[in-house]
Amino acid sequence: MSNVQVATGVINLSEGDPGLVDEIKELGGEELLECIQCAKCAAACPMVLAGFSFFNKRVIQAILLGLRDALLDDSSIWACQSCNRCTEVCPREVNPFEIIQAMRRVAIREFALPTLSIEGLKSLYDTGHAVYLAGAGSTRAKVGLPEKPYSTVANPKALKELQAVIRQTALADLGIIPMDESDVTETCEV
């Protein structure tokens, strides 16, 4: 749901999904019902400043009312920066960030994720970094850094382990990104 739709479209509560609350609680948003919509989290959230319509507080209210489709049709939840400010300031220990994460899990189950996220996931699988600048090596070298950071990128064994872990997650079942077991570091330009 875009900003315009939020402003004009009437949300039919009767079509709300009462099961969504339990689903979110199961997927990591245990403290969902503690939220009293005080909006302190929203005051701290960069998503609000960037003008996204479903930021932490509104995501929570939408979940409480079971507005699954509204949330899935909107890309806001993917804009969360994982900065965790909301979790730090929330007076009711709701962990809003965890709820956004849980909502992302719901979205992934339903394949409702933006292309950008698929690329990020693929990069995570391939390199161990959701955002990885392949051409950064020479720049790094210029400032005296090793071309590859001391992470999975420079450590094929660690990357293999990470990939094995990812293959055990729901991501593999859903088949959103290709997950072959070949030594990807070699095929991938890193």
Added chain:
Amino acid sequence: MPRIGVYICHCGENIAGAVNVEEVRKYAEKLPGVALARNYLFMCSDPGQELIKQDIRNGLIDRVVVAACTPRTHEPIFRKALENGGLNKYLLEMANIRDQDSWPHWHDKEGATEKAKRLVASAVAKAAFLEPLEDRFVEVAPASLVIGGGVSGMFAALDLANMGYKVYLVEKSPSVGGNMAKLDKTFPTNDCSACILTPIMVQVGTHPNIELLTYSEVESVEGSIGNFKVKVRKKQTYIDWDKCTGCGDCVNACPAKVPNEFNEGMDNRKAIYIEFPQAVPKRAVVDIEHCLSCAKRTIGTKPRIHSKTGEPILAPCEKACKTGACDRSREYNPEGEVIELNVGTIIVATGYKVMDKAPFKEYSPQSPNVITAMQLERILSATGPTEGHFHRPSDGEKPKTIAFISCVGSRDKRYHTYCSKVCCMYMLKEARLIKEKYPDTNIYIFFIDVRTGGKDFEEYYNYCRDLGIKMLRGRVGAVDELPGDRLRVRAYDVDLGAPVELEADLVVLATAIEPAPDLEELGRKLGITCGSEGFLKELHTKLYPVETPVKGIYIAGCAQGPKDIPESVSQARAASSAAAVPLTLGKVVVEPLISEVNQRKCTGCGTCVQLCPYSAIKLVEDRGRLRSRIDEALCAGCGVCAAACPSGVITLHGFTNAQIHAQIKALAC
């Protein structure tokens, strides 16, 4: 020549911040009759009062002027100081140089100082004419009247009765119990209302010190603290309550149907009825307006005789009654019976009324499935129209989706601007009771603020949200009727920032708490006013919350404003202890600042008799003609008569013509 002592208070910075106190003192020193003038930081403090006492003891002064704050709070303190110093306490005059001077003229120091001088001068001028007066005492009748038999009134009555005083408890309905008797469960502990209330009702009904006057109303109140004369009308029940056992046989026999007030009009009662099954006293009443006069017999007429059997043809109720309590041939006075009580103190606990849904056209009040919260309370109650089965009114189906709408008629300039205070909690309670019993019910509460400020209330609210009751901030704009007995609720969810709509099977309106009907009229009879909200006004919001401007009359419960049960009970018990003080003392002091007629000069014109708001003046035969006389027990010292008397022969002690004229003259120069 009087020797006046003038004491000017700094009141910290309150007065001294605007008034040059030393300048006023120097000025006062030179006024005629002034023996000395002093100033002090806090005159009302111990050392401040000591100044006055010492000057009296040393024989320096015999009149006192205190220039300070308001006499309303401080006059008693300084009177006491005079008394302790050995001077008649009515030889005191106060000049209010704070409220009437330093505060309003804070930014004009020079003007404030000049005004203080004028006010002091006028007080000094009056003080020169002060005369010693003696306090009067009035005997207190050792009994109390409690008006209203709800939970507040019952607790007030029980407390006083347990202290050993006679209590008359007047209740307009046939039974005590009030609104609380209609509730299913009560927050925040969810006790069953009947289970905790019925024993209290029984105690009230059986207490040897309580005379229960149900189905009765206060007609008139005269007199003052210690000695109120109250006329109470016991309404006509058309049943001999001495014989009635409350068996209900008559009720079963009666064919006439009338909407049942106790069930908020959701089912019918009979024309002859017992208010509710747990009623105290459990007695039948005939609602004569709806009586069908069966067997063609209006009340008070003899039965016709059956032509064949020779037996009298009785009405069904009469025939059913085994005790003879229902005897329609008796002569009944439709006016009932007026009895007169003499009581020392009065407690008003007339409770509240829940607002009707009819005015809220935007919420489809014509739909049987749009109900008030009080109606829902009756639906949920085991003694209600559905015997506690949760049915919606239109078709007896169990509602799947319920919308509660809060602040209906509250915080609304068109109806009541105040917060009704209990609605948030009772909505949560009703939602919780339903959700606990039927977890698959969808419940939405539309609110503008959730106000749960009470002991254990926030926990209650959190628990309800944990149950999955959905809360939406946003006042509902419309409820529309849809085919199939469904209702569409339209609102704007402020938290979502989007308009929302909901199809519901039942809509519950949390309508406002209103003053009981005729509260204003009762207030007039008692001499107490109602505030702009229509509830009785207490003497002082913070310090005298159960007292009223009329000494000896106290208030408790929702008569004073919306309250929950814990608060109503606390206030009732506070009112009963306040009302017990005069009863315990046996006599009360009455200020001698009352009016007196010089009867020898009175022409008997009767002007004062008409004007006295306390009916304290009568014309009496004196030396061959009518002359006015003031009953000092009734006179409140308002001064209306003294000001109005065309012959100028009424003296208001403490405010004599000489005193007032001197005061005005000093102000004018």
